[in-house]
Amino acid sequence: MISYKQRESIIHSLDPRFKLVSFALVVFALLLNSSLASALLGLALVFFLYMLARIRLDEFYNDAAGLMLITAIPIPLHALSVPGTPALEVFGIVFSEQGVLFGAATAVYLMVVLSLTILFLYTTKRRKVVSMMVWFKVPADMALATSISLRFIPIIQEQVQEIRVSQAARGHRLAGLLSPIPVFVPALHGVFKRAREMSFSMESRGFDPENIRISTRFNSTASDYLVLLLMAFSSLALLIV
Amino acid sequence: MVLSQVSVSGVSFSYARHPGRRILRGISLKVNKGELVGVIGNIGVGKSTLLYCINGIIPNLVKGDFKGKVRVAGKDPVKQGPRKLAGKVGFLFQDPDAQIFSLTVRDEVAFALENAGLPEQEVLDRVAEALEQTGLTEYSEYDPNNLSFGQRQKVALASVLAMKPEILLLDEPTASLDHKSAQEIYSIVRGMCDKGACALVVEHNTEYLAEHADRVLLLQDHDITLEGKPEKVFSSPLMKELGIKVPCSICISGCLGMKPKLTPADFEKESK
Numbered sequence: 328m329i330s331y332k333q334r335e336s337i338i339h340s341l342d343p344r345f346k347l348v349s350f351a352l353v354v355f356a357l358l359l360n361s362s363l364a365s366a367l368l369g370l371a372l373v374f375f376l377y378m379l380a381r382i383r384l385d386e387f388y389n390d391a392a393g394l395m396l397i398t399a400i401p402i403p404l405h406a407l408s409v410p411g412t413p414a415l416e417v418f419g420i421v422f423s424e425q426g427v428l429f430g431a432a433t434a435v436y437l438m439v440v441l442s443l444t445i446l447f448l449y450t451t452k453r454r455k456v457v458s459m460m461v462w463f464k465v466p467a468d469m470a471l472a473t474s475i476s477l478r479f480i481p482i483i484q485e486q487v488q489e490i491r492v493s494q495a496a497r498g499h500r501l502a503g504l505l506s507p508i509p510v511f512v513p514a515l516h517g518v519f520k521r522a523r524e525m526s527f528s529m530e531s532r533g534f535d536p537e538n539i540r541i542s543t544r545f546n547s548t549a550s551d552y553l554v555l556l557l558m559a560f561s562s563l564a565l566l567i568v
Numbered sequence: 569m570v571l572s573q574v575s576v577s578g579v580s581f582s583y584a585r586h587p588g589r590r591i592l593r594g595i596s597l598k599v600n601k602g603e604l605v606g607v608i609g610n611i612g613v614g615k616s617t618l619l620y621c622i623n624g625i626i627p628n629l630v631k632g633d634f635k636g637k638v639r640v641a642g643k644d645p646v647k648q649g650p651r652k653l654a655g656k657v658g659f660l661f662q663d664p665d666a667q668i669f670s671l672t673v674r675d676e677v678a679f680a681l682e683n684a685g686l687p688e689q690e691v692l693d694r695v696a697e698a699l700e701q702t703g704l705t706e707y708s709e710y711d712p713n714n715l716s717f718g719q720r721q722k723v724a725l726a727s728v729l730a731m732k733p734e735i736l737l738l739d740e741p742t743a744s745l746d747h748k749s750a751q752e753i754y755s756i757v758r759g760m761c762d763k764g765a766c767a768l769v770v771e772h773n774t775e776y777l778a779e780h781a782d783r784v785l786l787l788q789d790h791d792i793t794l795e796g797k798p799e800k801v802f803s804s805p806l807m808k809e810l811g812i813k814v815p816c817s818i819c820i821s822g823c824l825g826m827k828p829k830l831t832p833a834d835f836e837k838e839s840k
Contacts, residue, residue, distance in 0.1 A: 452671070452672075452711075453671040453711070454670075454671040454672050454675060474669065474670070474671055475669045477671065478668070478669050478670070478671060478712070479669075481713050482665055482713070520666075521663075521666045524663065524667070525666050525667065525669060527620075527625050527629060527650070527659075527661070528659070528661055528666065528667040529679075530625070530629060530649070530650045530651050531623055531625070531650045531651075531653075531654060531657070531658075531659040532654050532680035532683060532727065532731070533651050533652075533655070533680055533683035533684050533731075534679075534683050535651065538683075540682045540683065542675075
């Protein structure tokens with residue numbers, strides 16, 4: 328599961344606001360310069376950032392291999408739709424050289440965007456993500472809903488797994504269109520029950536939906552500014568390549 | 569004069585989804601300062617519903633046909649609602665996962681205090697105190713998902729204790745807990761009561777009530793049928809009739825023809 332990984336690294340210690348802006352600069356630079364060379368350089372930068380964050384490749388692979396496959400979709404799409412020098416012909420369908428290159432650049436760009444997003448989640452505590460949202464003027468109720476969702480995803484996953492195992496113990500097999508129903512109906516019931524009890528619990532502790540309080544205290548240091556500057560230069564380099 | 573912190577008189581309630589089916593039938597009770605009162609009874613007799621009526625969840629958040637009068641620390645929970653009573657009444661639910669929603673233990677404990685608009689330093693001090701009381705100081709920056717079930721129940725309790733409530737309502741706080749964690753929870757609650765708070769605890773494990781409760785209420789057919797000191801309630805034939813587990817010490821003392829004993833320590837006292 329893509330979630331915070333406790334490590335002692337400079338990327339972990341960054342102020343999340345600076346981290347987000349730094350990552351966004353890279354993404355923006357690659358959006359403006361859509362060459363394959365620039366995208367590959369961006370990917371190399373991402374690899375370096377993962378090394379700095381002490382996130383192992385196998386950890387990333389376990390969490391994101393499926394997502395990374397999706398990034399390959401633009402290659403055949405662009406190869407078919409972009410006109411240019413024919414590179415390959417299969418059953419009368421012509422794939423252009425320019426299309427393949429543009430598709431590859433887009434695929435690498437998507438890989439960079441996804442990898443940076445995942446790196447942000449790997450290196451930022453969920454509480455900080457929510458505080459940062461409020462700092463960036465995301466409505467407090469939306470930030471609170473995000474916070475609750477982040478807390479409950481693993482619990483619901485665990486509950487679905489328990490239900491799946493207990494249904495399997497009664498001979499249920501997950502095969503066919505309607506087969507998930509015996510798993511999802513009790514899971515959904517559990518979610519509603521929890522939501523009801525949570526609203527009771529929040530009211531009992533004085534929660535006022537009109538006055539949501541989320542802390543937005545951050546401690547930015549010189550290293551945050553330095554990293555932002557370095558990332559700005561890197562983004563400029565990506566624009567020029 | 570003994571001060572009643574909780575006073576319930578003639579409370580009846582039926583849920584809107586089951587109109588006409590009374591889950592509480594004219595219940596009356598009082599809980600005094602410093603008392604730890606246990607509520608026992610079979611499933612579906614209205615134990616949790618009774619707690620919901622006391623802190624105003626019923627009829628403010630759960631609709632139905634509510635009759636009777638409730639007073640909590642001199643306030644009317646029907647008019648005030650659970651939000652306004654938050655500083656006076658602390659409610660601990662059975663499932664901590666249905667209560668904890670913050671991303672760190674510290675934030676969860678601070679939640680009610682921040683809602684009350686307390687100054688930042690006071691929030692920090694109270695959080696530290698509640699974490700120390702529950703033995704969670706070293707876990708303050710932990711994600712609650714990474715704690716055991718027992719520890720999460722303690723986080724939920726800490727978030728209640730941080731408000732320094734005068735009245736504690738606990739709905740099966742030890743369900744799914746191991747013996748050690750359950751004893752720790754009761755020690756904390758007992759400590760609160762000894763300092764002047766009072767607690768009403770819905771509990772299925774009568775052993776804990778035998779050891780810690782000052783008084784026990786037995787609910788049967790949606791009403792209180794028996795009430796008194798734990799030794800009186802637990803040695804009543806009604807316990808066996810209803811299929812409620814009688815604490816071991818009561819059974820043993822009964823078999824030996826002795827006066828009802830609540831804990832092994834009571835046997836030791838008599839043998840000396």
